[in-house]
Amino acid sequence: MSVRSLAVGLAAVLAPLLFSPVAAESPKPLRIGVLNDMSGIYADMAGPGSVIAAQMAVEDFGGSVLGRKIEILAGDHQNKPDVGSAVANRWIDEDGVDVIADIPTSSVLLAVQEIGRRKNRLVLASTGGSSDFTGKFCAPTGIHWTYDTYALAVGTGAPLAKDGPWFFITADYAFGHALERDTSDAVRKAGGEILGGVRHPQGANDFSSYLLQAQNSGAKMIGIASSGADQIATIKQATEFGLPQRGVKLAGLYLHITDIHGIGLQDAQGLILTQAFYWDLNDETRAWSKRFYERHKAMPTMGQAGVYSSIMHYLNAVKAAGTADTQAVVAKMKATPVNDFFAKNGVIRADGRMVHDLYVFEVKKPEESKYPWDYFKLVRTIPGDQAFRPLDEGGCPLVKN
Structure with missing residues (x-):
């Protein structure tokens, strides 16, 4: 067999592999980090329950967006700003996390807010409460979902x-x-x-x-x-x-x-x-909360319900925007009213405050x-x-x- 014939034969064998979906590089997953106190004094109001709420949102959304698989990462900040900052930086720099959610303990929340600002990553606060998050420390990458100390x-x-x-x-x-x-x-x-x-x-x-x-x-x-x-x-x-x-x-x-x-x-x-939420408020809150209870064996706190709501709104915005670019997604989130079991006609203001009934x-x-x-x-x-x-x-x- 000539060299030319051998080359043609190898090309015929390798072509399907080179251009097959298996050989092509898969899109990177869209990763959401749920950062909170997993075993300390805030574990009941946030902790593993917030992770379950985030997972439920991903499952209900369908598990992927724009051809990317959606993954939930869980981190324990131990109520320490330095620990929380280290986790947030590692998630963004090494794991490619697009969003950091939940974040009880306001000192940790405000530290993560600054990281999100510098590195252009969305921070979706649910259980962290300082009203300074949307006040003097507001950021174009920060959205406060559930409540705050002013409310x-x-x-x-x-x-x-x-x-x-x-x-x-x-x-x-x-x-x-x-x-x-x-x-x-x-x-x-x-x-x-x-x-x-x-x-x-x-x-x-x-x-x-x-x-x-x-x-x-x-x-x-x-x-x-x-x-x-x-x-x-x-x-x-x-x-x-x-x-x-x-x-x-x-x-x-x-x-x-x-x-x-x-x-x-x-x-x-x-x-x-x-x-901001009570499981027994109406038929919608009861239906979601009973699903949550089946997995967590406790009724959801307002913060845990807020984690689900905020992540679902984020994912819908990614889909509608056709991109996971932070600024484009934030703009879409602010332009779209929040209507789910958690809030009716909720609006995200310029300062990042999601306004809804309490x-x-x-x-x-x-x-x-x-x-x-x-x-x-x-x-x-x-x-x-x-x-x-x-x-x-x-x-x-x-x-x-």
């Missing part, structure tokens, strides 16, 4: 303003500071009085000295500006101290349904809380609860344009006067 203050602080005077027991980190600041502003604006406050480290076990200071202040309303296990422990110990029996009211400024489950209705009854609930008495996780009764609905800070008051550089 909690409007929902819980303002209506209880004159039940005081107030004293705050505050977690000593970014979220606690923002929640106390925004609630204090709302209380004073509504004509209430602030006597003072005390701050505690994250993950404290004994709140007796803080409760004693609150009691000695003469306050009639204790604002608990913390979350997760810290808030549960504060409420339980306040009840053990007999403060409610002495006429001192407790304002749990950032409570989740999992917190009420942990506290129990006997101690939690009568608490007022502001939520709900004020009262925790039921034990005898009022008729079935498992039947914990809340609706007090009022707050329209989105009243729940969230006015666009021109946040100090976001993206907002043009």
Whole structure:
């Protein structure tokens, strides 16, 4: 056989391999990182449940977009900004992550916000709450989905303003500071009085000295500006101290349904809380939540529901934009109303705030609860344009006067 004949023969054999779908390079997957506290004080309100919510969104969407498989990565930031920043940088630089979602602990959230800004990656905040995220630290790559400290203050602080005077027991980190600041502003604006406050480290076990200071202040309303296990422990110990029996009211400024489950209705009854979502609100919320419960064995928190909603909206925007380019997708997300079981006619503003209705609930008495996780009764609905800070008051550089 001649050299020419051999070359022709090899070409005939290799051609189908070279140009077959198997040989062609597959598109890189579109990766979404769910970053939160997987085993610490915020694991119940976010943690593995947020990862499940993200996976449900991907499955319901269909598993791929623009020919790219969608993958969910899970990371534990341990409530430490340096750890969270390291995970975020590695995900973006080495794993090609397009979006980082969830992110409780506001100090971590604000650190990741800056990484997203520098590296042009979308940050979808659900359980991180500082209103500074869409205020002075806003970014064109950051969207705040579920709630923020301003909204909690409007929902819980303002209506209880004159039940005081107030004293705050505050977690000593970014979220606690923002929640106390925004609630204090709302209380004073509504004509209430602030006597003072005390701050505690994250993950404290004994709140007796803080409760004693609150009691000695003469306050009639204790604002608990913390979350997760810290808030549960504060409420339980306040009840053990007999403060409610002495006429001192407790304002749990950032409570989740999992917190009420942990506290129990006997101690939690009568608490007022502001939520972006409740599993038993209507047929749509019940249908999704029961699917979630089958996989997680707990009803979803508002943050976990927000993770699903935000990721689904993102994926629909990628499909509609025909690209995963961050700026194009953000523009499409802001141009498209949010309509799902989580929010109706939600709008993403220029500062990244997703504006939607919020709900004020009262925790039921034990005898009022008729079935498992039947914990809340609706007090009022707050329209989105009243729940969230006015666009021109946040100090976001993206907002043009």
